[in-house]
Amino acid sequence: MISVSTTARRFGAALALSLTAGLAQANSDVLVSTDWLAGELDRDDLRVIEVSVNPGQFERGHIPGAVNLRWHTDLVDTVSRDIVSQENFQALLREAGINNDTDIVLYGDTNNWFAAWGAWIFEIYGVDNVRLLDGGRNKWEAEGRALSPRQTNYAAGDITVAAADNSIRAFLPDVVDVARRDDPSTQLVDIRSAAEYEGRIIAPDGVAELAVRAGHIPSAVNVSWGQAVNEDGTFKSADELRALYADAGVDGSQPVITYCRIGERSSHTWFALSKILGYDVKNYDGSWTEYGNSVGVPVTNLAGTVWGGQ
Amino acid sequence: MEALGLSLLFGGGFGLLLQRSRFCFFCVTRDFIDARDARGLLGILAALAIGTLGYHLVFGLFLPDPGTGRLPPDAHIGPVSWVLALAAFVFGVGMSLSGSCISAHLYRLGEGALASLIALVGVLIGFGVGFATWNSLYLAGIDQAPVLWLPGLIGYGGSATVQLLGLALIAAVLMRWHQPRQTSNQSTMSFAQALLRQRWPTYVGGLLIGALAVMAYLRVAPLGVTAELGSIARTAGDQFGLLPQRLQGLDSFSGCATAVKNAILSQNGAFISALVLAAFASALIAGDFSAQRVSVGKALGQLSGGILMGWGAMTALGCTVGTLLSGIMAAAVSGWVFAVFCLLGLWLSWRIKRRVVRSLA
Numbered sequence: 001m002i003s004v005s006t007t008a009r010r011f012g013a014a015l016a017l018s019l020t021a022g023l024a025q026a027n028s029d030v031l032v033s034t035d036w037l038a039g040e041l042d043r044d045d046l047r048v049i050e051v052s053v054n055p056g057q058f059e060r061g062h063i064p065g066a067v068n069l070r071w072h073t074d075l076v077d078t079v080s081r082d083i084v085s086q087e088n089f090q091a092l093l094r095e096a097g098i099n100n101d102t103d104i105v106l107y108g109d110t111n112n113w114f115a116a117w118g119a120w121i122f123e124i125y126g127v128d129n130v131r132l133l134d135g136g137r138n139k140w141e142a143e144g145r146a147l148s149p150r151q152t153n154y155a156a157g158d159i160t161v162a163a164a165d166n167s168i169r170a171f172l173p174d175v176v177d178v179a180r181r182d183d184p185s186t187q188l189v190d191i192r193s194a195a196e197y198e199g200r201i202i203a204p205d206g207v208a209e210l211a212v213r214a215g216h217i218p219s220a221v222n223v224s225w226g227q228a229v230n231e232d233g234t235f236k237s238a239d240e241l242r243a244l245y246a247d248a249g250v251d252g253s254q255p256v257i258t259y260c261r262i263g264e265r266s267s268h269t270w271f272a273l274s275k276i277l278g279y280d281v282k283n284y285d286g287s288w289t290e291y292g293n294s295v296g297v298p299v300t301n302l303a304g305t306v307w308g309g310q
Numbered sequence: 311m312e313a314l315g316l317s318l319l320f321g322g323g324f325g326l327l328l329q330r331s332r333f334c335f336f337c338v339t340r341d342f343i344d345a346r347d348a349r350g351l352l353g354i355l356a357a358l359a360i361g362t363l364g365y366h367l368v369f370g371l372f373l374p375d376p377g378t379g380r381l382p383p384d385a386h387i388g389p390v391s392w393v394l395a396l397a398a399f400v401f402g403v404g405m406s407l408s409g410s411c412i413s414a415h416l417y418r419l420g421e422g423a424l425a426s427l428i429a430l431v432g433v434l435i436g437f438g439v440g441f442a443t444w445n446s447l448y449l450a451g452i453d454q455a456p457v458l459w460l461p462g463l464i465g466y467g468g469s470a471t472v473q474l475l476g477l478a479l480i481a482a483v484l485m486r487w488h489q490p491r492q493t494s495n496q497s498t499m500s501f502a503q504a505l506l507r508q509r510w511p512t513y514v515g516g517l518l519i520g521a522l523a524v525m526a527y528l529r530v531a532p533l534g535v536t537a538e539l540g541s542i543a544r545t546a547g548d549q550f551g552l553l554p555q556r557l558q559g560l561d562s563f564s565g566c567a568t569a570v571k572n573a574i575l576s577q578n579g580a581f582i583s584a585l586v587l588a589a590f591a592s593a594l595i596a597g598d599f600s601a602q603r604v605s606v607g608k609a610l611g612q613l614s615g616g617i618l619m620g621w622g623a624m625t626a627l628g629c630t631v632g633t634l635l636s637g638i639m640a641a642a643v644s645g646w647v648f649a650v651f652c653l654l655g656l657w658l659s660w661r662i663k664r665r666v667v668r669s670l671a
Contacts, residue, residue: 056383059372060529149371149528208561 097154331515353512402655408615436620
């Protein structure tokens with residue numbers, strides 16, 4: 001009898017623990033777990049959106065019911081180098097059947113880079129009920145969860161998005177002010193690889209968008225995006241993230257600007273610093289492809305290369 | 311990893327079907343030109359018909375509305391230009407010089423045809439030449455060329471109907487010209503013999519290849535056999551500094567894309583390795599395997615034909631499999647253009663070659 005009741009108590013405790021853990025993950029304001037999402041897919045007031053880099057992936061299989069947003073045509077302006085306009089963004093979300101009170105979960109491939117970039121755009125347009133699937137598409141697949149190739153059509157939604165709030169977006173002059181120490185209060189976080197940061201290479205192998213100069217923006221610290229995630233692609237805990245960035249001198253006491261090459265991986269770090277840690281962060285989407293090509297701006301190049309990375 | 315495993319399976323299946331049903335674009339066309347035997351060409355039409363149906367079914371899943379100006383992911387729908395016509399024509403000439411297209415050389419390799427190895431070396435060289443001429447041709451004719459996709463113009467229903475009617479019309483013409491011949495009485499053959507020892511009728515292979523093409527497109531990528539060869543050529547050229555620094559626009563087209571290698575075993579590499587091995591196994595069981603000696607004259611034909619095919623396949627973004635089969639199934643106008651000009655090149659060069667051989671004899 002005793003052993004049975006002990007077992008029952010242990011089981012109960014384990015159950016309670018796992019439920020609390022599950023709730024803790026599910027209740028995060030900014031992240032949802034794959035476990036939680038799998039149980040919520042039937043909800044009409046929840047819309048799952050995939051924002052991936054690789055074409056053909058969503059079509060061959062996505063989280064059932066998810067809608068596809070193509071970052072390079074849907075989420076950018078097709079005329080000027082800019083994010084999608086307010087009008088087009090609103091139309092896009094309405095087409096996806098999103099209302100003002102719809103819960104939105106974003107996920108994507110390659111560690112949620114573009115999903116985080118999407119989350120940044122949702123934030124700019126004042127859509128606040130947006131969360132990221134922790135671990136993204138990789139984790140969902142690794143856990144062997146269901147994918148569907150069928151596309152779902154939703155009745156048009158009626159969401160109204162606000163005018164762009166650029167307080168979380170940095171532009172070239174903001175960054176130049178920091179580089180020239182005209183704005184000594186702001187910190188820069190370069191999330192590219194050490195080789196790019198040091199100026200040994202201009203960009204990773206195989207990318208088409210390059211810059212004339214290699215190196216980094218003066219005063220920027222280098223914390224590559226990959227340091228912010230666990231092995232399974234989920235974000236590290238808030239405490240671990242706080243310690244990671246504090247080691248680089250970024251403790252949230254000053255405003256931060258994140259950048260990378262085209263602004264997508266830096267959105268991932270923007271998400272960690274801003275959404276998880278609550279720091280005051282702007283993402284600089286012009287990033288190195290704008291800064292490294294600009295005339296008259298200072299560059300720190302530890303490798304000593306000058307023109308075209310030579 | 312999953313895609314790699316599937317590529318192995320699909321490649322093996324494709325190799326088996328090519329070998330069993332002698333699914334060789336050049337041989338079946340030659341059968342028709344020389345002996346008015348249309349059965350082989352009808353087998354290719356069978357593959358295209360099944361593939362057309364299946365592709366349209368999958369397209370509806372991937373891209374519910376074909377009228378948005380978007381193209382379905384990965385499908386081999388290429389720009390339609392004079393460059394494509396020229397490349398297809400040259401490819402056809404290469405086929406008749408070397409006696410096979412690229413996919414048939416791959417399965418022949420499994421049958422022990424060492425000459426095919428020489429042709430494949432030629433193909434690699436041809437790819438190198440193709441990379442060298444790509445930038446000029448790209449600006450001269452490709453970059454402004456329209457990328458025409460039938461469902462984008464007339465919807466899925468219209469496109470499937472037009473394609474099937476077109477294929478039926480070609481089949482009717484072929485059957486009219488076909489000269490039936492006495493076939494040997496096969497009633498004494500056991501099922502195992504018919505399956506494992508005898509060649510299958512081309513239409514059997516064709517129907518199954520049509521189905522395989524749809525499965526491959528659904529799960530991995532359209533059928534194609536030149537991406538890996540192109541990658542090898544591009545990587546080698548890159549190593550030795552023989553390539554232009556930048557191949558304009560090349561990586562933005564759907565087709566047998568040829569990326570610089572970054573993994574030893576790519577999906578297409580797995581696909582063609584499995585193709586050759588399965589053809590070898592199948593030939594061994596059927597007793598079709600024999601290591602063949604190569605004369606100098608034949609070797610020269612193989613090499614030069616291979617070079618022409620390599621150049622044509624690189625410039626046309628694929629060969630008789632990647633651009634013709636996978637293109638027509640995808641209702642790409644580029645697939646049809648390739649088919650017409652490739653046949654034209656093959657027919658003209660084959661007639662000239664026969665005349666030269668006769669006058670020498």
